[in-house]
Amino acid sequence: MVRAAAERLHGKARRTPLLSSPFLDELAGRRVWVKAECLQHTGSFKFRGAWSAISALSKADRACGVIAFSSGNHAQGVALAAARHGIGAVIIMPSDAPVIKIANTRALGAEVVMYDRATEDRDAVAAKINETRNLTLIKPFDNRFVIAGQGTTGLEIAGQAREAGVTKAEVLVPCGGGGLTSGIALALEAEAPDMGVRPCEPEGFDDVTRSLATGQPQVNERTTGSICDAIITPTPGLLTLPIMQRLCGAGVVVSDDECLHAMALAFDRLRIVIEPGGAAALAAALFHGDQLTGTDTIVVVSGGNVDRPMFIKALTDFRGA
Amino acid sequence: MVRAAAERLHGKARRTPLLSSPFLDELAGRRVWVKAECLQHTGSFKFRGAWSAISALSKADRACGVIAFSSGNHAQGVALAAARHGIGAVIIMPSDAPVIKIANTRALGAEVVMYDRATEDRDAVAAKINETRNLTLIKPFDNRFVIAGQGTTGLEIAGQAREAGVTKAEVLVPCGGGGLTSGIALALEAEAPDMGVRPCEPEGFDDVTRSLATGQPQVNERTTGSICDAIITPTPGLLTLPIMQRLCGAGVVVSDDECLHAMALAFDRLRIVIEPGGAAALAAALFHGDQLTGTDTIVVVSGGNVDRPMFIKALTDFRGA
Numbered sequence: 001m002v003r004a005a006a007e008r009l010h011g012k013a014r015r016t017p018l019l020s021s022p023f024l025d026e027l028a029g030r031r032v033w034v035k036a037e038c039l040q041h042t043g044s045f046k047f048r049g050a051w052s053a054i055s056a057l058s059k060a061d062r063a064c065g066v067i068a069f070s071s072g073n074h075a076q077g078v079a080l081a082a083a084r085h086g087i088g089a090v091i092i093m094p095s096d097a098p099v100i101k102i103a104n105t106r107a108l109g110a111e112v113v114m115y116d117r118a119t120e121d122r123d124a125v126a127a128k129i130n131e132t133r134n135l136t137l138i139k140p141f142d143n144r145f146v147i148a149g150q151g152t153t154g155l156e157i158a159g160q161a162r163e164a165g166v167t168k169a170e171v172l173v174p175c176g177g178g179g180l181t182s183g184i185a186l187a188l189e190a191e192a193p194d195m196g197v198r199p200c201e202p203e204g205f206d207d208v209t210r211s212l213a214t215g216q217p218q219v220n221e222r223t224t225g226s227i228c229d230a231i232i233t234p235t236p237g238l239l240t241l242p243i244m245q246r247l248c249g250a251g252v253v254v255s256d257d258e259c260l261h262a263m264a265l266a267f268d269r270l271r272i273v274i275e276p277g278g279a280a281a282l283a284a285a286l287f288h289g290d291q292l293t294g295t296d297t298i299v300v301v302s303g304g305n306v307d308r309p310m311f312i313k314a315l316t317d318f319r320g321a
Numbered sequence: 322m323v324r325a326a327a328e329r330l331h332g333k334a335r336r337t338p339l340l341s342s343p344f345l346d347e348l349a350g351r352r353v354w355v356k357a358e359c360l361q362h363t364g365s366f367k368f369r370g371a372w373s374a375i376s377a378l379s380k381a382d383r384a385c386g387v388i389a390f391s392s393g394n395h396a397q398g399v400a401l402a403a404a405r406h407g408i409g410a411v412i413i414m415p416s417d418a419p420v421i422k423i424a425n426t427r428a429l430g431a432e433v434v435m436y437d438r439a440t441e442d443r444d445a446v447a448a449k450i451n452e453t454r455n456l457t458l459i460k461p462f463d464n465r466f467v468i469a470g471q472g473t474t475g476l477e478i479a480g481q482a483r484e485a486g487v488t489k490a491e492v493l494v495p496c497g498g499g500g501l502t503s504g505i506a507l508a509l510e511a512e513a514p515d516m517g518v519r520p521c522e523p524e525g526f527d528d529v530t531r532s533l534a535t536g537q538p539q540v541n542e543r544t545t546g547s548i549c550d551a552i553i554t555p556t557p558g559l560l561t562l563p564i565m566q567r568l569c570g571a572g573v574v575v576s577d578d579e580c581l582h583a584m585a586l587a588f589d590r591l592r593i594v595i596e597p598g599g600a601a602a603l604a605a606a607l608f609h610g611d612q613l614t615g616t617d618t619i620v621v622v623s624g625g626n627v628d629r630p631m632f633i634k635a636l637t638d639f640r641g642a
């Protein structure tokens with residue numbers, strides 16, 4: 001399914017570069033390779049899964065349009081993938097979502113419907129909209145075509161690492177619901193069996209790390225309180241957790257400050273813009289090397305949709321290297 | 322020579338991505354494609370020319386090492402290319418060069434020699450060093466192998482534009498001495514003859530624009546006074562100007578503020594870090610569309626080595642889109 005998704009995505013998604021810097025290598029104590037999905041369309045890997053899922057629909061279903069819930073990157077990925085298929089997209093967004101993300105999603109052509117997190121049930125909002133429209137729901141990670149689409153990142157990593165002479169490495173992935181992590185793990189199982197995937201999560205939102213450690217799905221105590229908004233999903237996906245249990249190594253937990261510091265170092269040394277959640281794997285490679293093994297680490301930078309004040313904070317508060 | 326340089330650079334330089342954003346397209350009023358050389362090794366296209374020149378030396382000459390004058394991007398490009406060839410590099414830097422650029426050049430393995438711009442002649446400094454060492458001087462733009470190396474950017478542009486369905490476009494290039502501009506123009510003459518190159522320069526440092534307009538080499542009145550430090554060369558190169566005269570369209574002149582604004586918009590929409598001089602062509606596309614023609618513009622972002630305070634200024638002072 002990942003390979004089939006790659007065919008559907010060919011010429012549609014960007015083959016993002018695998019970057020590196022001798023300065024980051026020195027800081028990490030090993031070679032660090034950075035898969036820059038912040039350079040993907042809409043600024044995150046989410047475009048891959050959205051395109052994969054929409055392009056896999058039957059012609060009749062696709063013509064009716066799609067619907068998604070998201071306050072951020074999935075919203076923009078679905079909006080652009082739908083627009084480029086020439087179909088409609090309804091995105092249900094919480095009314096407290098960042099203004100810029102709402103504006104961007106609308107500007108990409110989606111019909112944005114707001115709901116109040118405190119007083120309304122988003123499923124009911126969606127059901128009401130869908131009474132007459134037969135929109136297909138595109139879930140952010142618990143959808144096989146979405147997982148396969150995110151997995152195309154892993155196919156590219158395998159090929160690009162091989163070109164760089166790397167066949168054995170730990171691959172660190174920022175992890176929310178696990179769509180990207182499980183997709184990459186599936187791709188690497190086939191294409192680069194000497195690469196092991198490690199999910200990376202923010203402190204206090206380490207449901208996947210704890211689920212892998214205990215063998216049972218764990219739920220985060222809080223639903224807010226990290227700047228890593230893109231990856232603070234409450235609990236692993238039903239489809240993604242079994243894949244991660246079978247294929248992934250232990251999770252790595254990072255602090256918000258480590259993510260900001262990684263963002264600042266990536267500004268200095270890679271000239272890319274990363275959002276806090278998207279920097280979790282880079283933070284793990286740079287600041288938790290004691291939990292890693294081997295001479296090469298590949299990190300996925302999953303997104304770059306960060307507000308200017310947050311980025312300025314990263315550049316102001318954290319030193320260079 | 323450009324094609325031969327591309328063979329020597331294969332697997333050594335990055336094939337940087339060609340990025341775009343519907344938001345920037347709307348702002349510019351045409352499609353804008355961004356060749357992100359800020360993602361090249363050492364953060365600018367200069368690595369290409371440096372590698373090309375060093376790899377073209379005879380084995381005996383190369384073994385003696387190289388020498389270069391530069392306060393910035395050329396210094397880092399030569400330092401890394403020399404280090405990766407396993408040879409020594411002496412870089413003569415003015416003592417008022419940014420501390421970070423001096424530190425980076427040293428960290429990349431070069432022997433940095435400082436001189437005082439006010440009281441010392443850099444050629445004399447270099448001659449003294451070279452009395453006993455037989456180092457080869459790598460000029461920043463008036464060197465055929467350097468021009469050919471920078472031209473590999475143009476080969477990639479031709480291929481990537483073709484993949485995107487674009488065969489006719491104006492190609493805007495930030496222009497200092499003209500190495501990158503003339504190299505790209507040569508590559509496109511052969512590979513994409515329907516593409517015309519336009520050099521882009523900062524106000525007050527538009528020597529190439531005026532030289533093209535008058536048919537005679539012009540000199541800038543000032544040597545300092547723009548934040549676009551990477552492209553304020555006093556006059557066009559002896560080798561580069563005839564190439565630009567034969568192949569380039571009229572220059573486009575942009576203000577420092579337009580460069581900062583373009584940097585801020587690239588942060589928002591492309592998630593890349595651009596230095597002021599590296600943003601000159603993007604600024605031309607976004608703010609001087611009245612001087613351009615056609616439905617597609619390709620802009621080269623030539624570098625991303627910007628200090629944090631300058632980048633914060635761009636993000637703080639200029640609005641989004």
